[in-house]
Amino acid sequence: MSTNGKPKFAMYWAASCGGCEIAVLNIGEKILDVDANFDVAFWPVAMDAKYKDVEAMPDKSILLTLFNGGIRNKENEEIAHLLRHKSQILVAFGSCASEGCIPGLANLSSTQDIYKTVYHTVSTENPANFEPQYEYEMPEGILYTPEFYPVLKTLDQVVPVDYYMPGCPPESHQIAAVVELVIKVLHGEATLPPAGATIGAGVSTVCDDCPRQRNVKTIKEFVRIQEVNSIDPELCLLEQGIPCNGPATRNGCGALCPTASAQCIGCYGPAEGVLDYGSRLVTAFASVIDSNDPDEINRILDGIPDPVGQFYRFNLAGSLMRAGKPAWQGNGSH
Amino acid sequence: MSEQETFEPVIIGFTCNWCSYRAADMAGTARIKYPPNVRLIRLMCSGRLDPTFVLKAFSGGADGVLITGCHPGECHYIEQNYKMLRRYLLLKRVLGGMGIEPDRLKLVWASAAEGVRLANEITKLVEEIRALGPLNWPQWQMGNGHHAMEVSQPEEVTA
Numbered sequence: 001m002s003t004n005g006k007p008k009f010a011m012y013w014a015a016s017c018g019g020c021e022i023a024v025l026n027i028g029e030k031i032l033d034v035d036a037n038f039d040v041a042f043w044p045v046a047m048d049a050k051y052k053d054v055e056a057m058p059d060k061s062i063l064l065t066l067f068n069g070g071i072r073n074k075e076n077e078e079i080a081h082l083l084r085h086k087s088q089i090l091v092a093f094g095s096c097a098s099e100g101c102i103p104g105l106a107n108l109s110s111t112q113d114i115y116k117t118v119y120h121t122v123s124t125e126n127p128a129n130f131e132p133q134y135e136y137e138m139p140e141g142i143l144y145t146p147e148f149y150p151v152l153k154t155l156d157q158v159v160p161v162d163y164y165m166p167g168c169p170p171e172s173h174q175i176a177a178v179v180e181l182v183i184k185v186l187h188g189e190a191t192l193p194p195a196g197a198t199i200g201a202g203v204s205t206v207c208d209d210c211p212r213q214r215n216v217k218t219i220k221e222f223v224r225i226q227e228v229n230s231i232d233p234e235l236c237l238l239e240q241g242i243p244c245n246g247p248a249t250r251n252g253c254g255a256l257c258p259t260a261s262a263q264c265i266g267c268y269g270p271a272e273g274v275l276d277y278g279s280r281l282v283t284a285f286a287s288v289i290d291s292n293d294p295d296e297i298n299r300i301l302d303g304i305p306d307p308v309g310q311f312y313r314f315n316l317a318g319s320l321m322r323a324g325k326p327a328w329q330g331n332g333s334h
Numbered sequence: 335m336s337e338q339e340t341f342e343p344v345i346i347g348f349t350c351n352w353c354s355y356r357a358a359d360m361a362g363t364a365r366i367k368y369p370p371n372v373r374l375i376r377l378m379c380s381g382r383l384d385p386t387f388v389l390k391a392f393s394g395g396a397d398g399v400l401i402t403g404c405h406p407g408e409c410h411y412i413e414q415n416y417k418m419l420r421r422y423l424l425l426k427r428v429l430g431g432m433g434i435e436p437d438r439l440k441l442v443w444a445s446a447a448e449g450v451r452l453a454n455e456i457t458k459l460v461e462e463i464r465a466l467g468p469l470n471w472p473q474w475q476m477g478n479g480h481h482a483m484e485v486s487q488p489e490e491v492t493a
């Protein structure tokens with residue numbers, strides 16, 4: 001690890017898919033600016049480093065840490081605390097760290113059911129029925145593996161966070177803009193946004209950026225996009241009965257999906273000021289239904305077979321409820 | 335006494351200012367008895383009910399949520415109670431998906447003259463929620479070492 005006087009940069013992945021790292025590398029030649037302006041102190045996906053190297057660093061010695069991934073196990077949590085201590089600016093980077101994202105959907109299931117799916121279904125070859133042990137006696141001594149927690153948490157449910165950068169993954173042009181801003185701040189040419197702000201995104205909704213027309217049209221059925229014969233290229237998808245999450249989702253991607261005739265699934269998380277993402281969508285979806293009759297409304301709602309998956313695909317861990325009952329009731333069993 | 339009999343459910347009730355709040359008021363002035371488990375919050379119209387309020391109530395410790403509004407066709411803001419009806423039916427499905435009994439959420443239409451009916455509905459709801467038992471949603475805390483079950487569970491009573 002060099003000590004060349006440049007400010008230190010770190011990036012870490014907890015419970016995530018690795019897409020955020022790829023999005024960072026995808027910023028093209030701007031990555032060279034990162035290298036020119038920062039000393040990369042810790043970035044497991046890009047370079048070899050040990051936790052003990054980070055532990056040895058003085059507190060607050062890393063200027064900027066991009067933390068992606070949710071807090072799924074004890075290791076994730078320990079590193080979140082460690083990097084909080086060592087970093088001046090800690091960014092919840094991407095949907096997983098900000099709001100739980102897809103790994104957070106496991107918050108609907110008990111630990112036992114998660115283990116069953118991971119270790120004992122047809123896609124896994126596990127004839128001896130192994131399951132992880134947190135402590136295991138070996139001739140050389142006891143081996144420890146990090147404890148799996150019953151409920152996945154967002155980064156800010158574990159440590160204080162300075163900024164949020166939404167997206168699954170964040171769009172590369174947004175990352176590049178944030179990198180540029182931080183470098184400007186380093187050179188005294190700009191100031192940081194207020195603490196707690198969401199960076200690299202807009203303050204409105206995907207609908208606001210969406211080129212499709214809204215005509216306050218109401219619908220008699222919800223349809224799955226893959227079952228629609230022809231999609232009107234001009235009209236709002238929701239007004240065609242296609243469950244689009246644009247009304248509650250923060251803008252920043254440039255309305256990529258609806259522009260390409262696919263519904264927004266909400267990867268940029270809740271729009272500014274939205275306390276509960278799914279609640280906002282319940283209101284939006286209810287308002288396009290063309291019926292005042294309970295039976296008919298229920299028939300139309302059958303077109304949304306998985307409401308929690310539809311309304312909280314990225315946001316369950318960050319939502320007001322945070323988890324389904326089976327997850328927290330199974331607490332302590334592992 | 336069994337746990338079910340000693341358990342006093344906490345129910346948050348969102349009432350519309352024009353009909354159902356008056357119904358509740360009338361029940362009070364007419365000294366019609368109904369259980370004190372419901373904490374009423376007055377909204378101008380049931381259409382003001384943001385589903386966020388309901389989830390906030392459940393996540394904050396409520397065992398049940400009651401929504402009341404003017405009868406269909408009688409909303410003072412023309413058709414807002416229909417919008418609420420649609421939200422309500424969708425919200426019940428969301429609750430079900432999270433493993434919460436959808437019956438913990440109830441909608442009652444009541445006109446200003448229906449104090450008795452509203453009181454009866456409240457009494458019924460309290461008993462229904464009592465039968466379902468406490469929801470006990472965990473009061474999650476930041477940095478608590480991840481052990482989500484903060485709320486103490488009711489003690490088991492041995493026979």
Ligand code: SF4
Pocket residue numbers: 206207208210211212213214235236237238239244245246247255258264
């Ligand atoms: S609901 Fe979807 S398709 Fe309609 S305007 Fe919003 S983002 Fe565009």
Ligand code: SF4
Pocket residue numbers: 168206249250253254255256257258263264265266267268269
């Ligand atoms: S349209 Fe929605 S799902 Fe698609 S990239 Fe944008 S925020 Fe994500």
Ligand code: FES
Pocket residue numbers: 350351352353354378379380381402403404408409410411414415
């Ligand atoms: S005014 Fe009573 S429900 Fe709208």
